[in-house]
Amino acid sequence: MDARRNSILKEIVETFIKTAKPVGSKALCDKFNLSSATIRNEMAVLEELGYLEKNHVSSGRVPSEAGYRYYVEHLMEAEKITGSDMLKLQKIFANGELELSDAINKCMEIISDLTNYTSVVLGKNSKDNNLLQVSVIALNENQVVAIVCTDKGNVENKVFSIDNTIDVKEIIKTSEIINKMLVGTPIDEVSLRLEEDVKPVIKRQIKQYETVYNIFYDAFNDFVVGNSIHIAGRNNIFNQPEYNDISELKRLANKFDDEAYIEKVAENDNDENEIKIFIGDENEFDPNVTIIRKKYHINGEEGTIAVIGPKRMDYQRIVSLLEYIDEKLDKRGGKDGK
Amino acid sequence: MDARRNSILKEIVETFIKTAKPVGSKALCDKFNLSSATIRNEMAVLEELGYLEKNHVSSGRVPSEAGYRYYVEHLMEAEKITGSDMLKLQKIFANGELELSDAINKCMEIISDLTNYTSVVLGKNSKDNNLLQVSVIALNENQVVAIVCTDKGNVENKVFSIDNTIDVKEIIKTSEIINKMLVGTPIDEVSLRLEEDVKPVIKRQIKQYETVYNIFYDAFNDFVVGNSIHIAGRNNIFNQPEYNDISELKRLANKFDDEAYIEKVAENDNDENEIKIFIGDENEFDPNVTIIRKKYHINGEEGTIAVIGPKRMDYQRIVSLLEYIDEKLDKRGGKDGK
């Protein structure tokens, strides 16, 4: 892989990213001051090496997955973010009011709009959420709302209907007992402790304890500290020429709607500070897309931001955008602890 | 419109609903023991009346919007829900644990699965939510969570980062002041009262009152009692033969993602107990779909359930499904006040 071969491959990849059309030898003549025949020879070698593919015997060349991989690792310039891209994102960070977690979501929405790809923010809620407080508020004679809050600031609430055999005071008393006994308990252990430790206690103190117990049991049971998922530009795939087939569109749309699938985007994300690129078969989510992702940290919580698009993705641009966001997050995170 | 003409129209509509293919005269001969010529004469009349259309001069007939309308009003039989449909829904209501609002969502998901249409549950949160309680919980030295609860059981929470010049006690004190002064205030007036009534008070009592004030201002400002929206089967449109065009699919998919649009589904829903059908141009949402909707009430809150599909929709089935759900809701709602 000498210099010329490299830059021919680079040119082909970048042209294809722009145009989505197979690149022929003639298109490169001018750029390199070579005849099409010479370019063709080089192309044949690049195909031999596995970096290029043909759709059929007499079509232009298209980068293979290995070609994209080689491009990403050796040819792509770590270009700075462009001015207009930066401008849009700057507005977000300029707004000091915005909590960082909201800022990230907004940023990724903008990236989706700018690039016509789909973006994902996967806020990985740490497993070690502990119960901080449960409170009960009566809405009226036959409805109460139970609010559960963890030490990581996750709050869930649930409205319960109660009949008039139940005294609201008893429910509130129970919540006080729970607070005394279980604060600090990992949230996913609360149900168990409720059954084993709390139930025997309230049995003695609360008349309708079975019903009251069930209310809290339900409230905690519903409280799954799931990963927060924020998707933007879900419909941008409609604009990508590679998805001109309805069944293909449907396949992808279904994946976007399936949280279990989306979570695969952040699978094994142990890459502390690196932007990671998964091309086609390299990713778990779908063999026909490229995923570019970056881990982020705010307030001690971690998460992953990712952009999903066709393999013919504007790698350079996305990388520069994600780098910019990361940089801004670092700055804000360091400056005021937010 | 004599009896025969009616039943021919009915047959055409129902056949087209099943097959999505234009209906020719021959297809009806057997059913009516008439020659195709006679059927053709009748079809010509029905077309004259505006109930049928042709795609081109020699194609079979397709119901017009007026045709569907006529079918819905005069021809469709108020058939009972089929056994297998009922079975699926019964499971939901058999589960007494489920709060009704969750049950509705589940039901509509099932309807989407059964029918390949898209369904929407629009929980219209009544405008008269009043502040019931605001509480502040400290997560650690520099994070607090503010929780706002209304008398209708709507709860919102927001995490704030604070620097160490702020004393958490002051925030909590402020929340107590707010509770004393503003409980019962309509939630959308709280911001104003906060500014006019509360600010002057805390100015005297709280040191960093500007910053503290802003926290609460933000928390309430974020609290828009929006309508809750639950969509199921968003991707089912991919399965409908009428949407075989990507740009059409994109148009609809974008609408499903736009909450403002979805809310149009329930616009002017004053039809207390009636199932309402909007065919094509009759609805605001999109001229190429039919929307069937029903208002529901649970716990004094109202909302709308709706099914969105092609104009060639299985009207009978959807109506019977919605009726069944409504009936079940009534029963449960009446029995135990849920």
Add this chain to the structure above:
DNA sequence: CTTTAGCACTCTTTCTCTAACAGTGCTGAT
């Protein structure tokens, strides 16, 4: 007066064929 057989006509769908085109690989000369 209603029904129907028959027929000409129209439009769609599918297939085949052709011509133009874009691009390749190879060869032999520079």
Add this chain to the structure above:
DNA sequence: ATCAGCACTGTTAGAGAAAGAGTGCTAAAG
């Protein structure tokens, strides 16, 4: 090493033909 030239291959677009589905109309039969 480079490149002009040429034969070759697969795609695309268009035209034409044949089959099929369905209609409208007419004139005769019930």
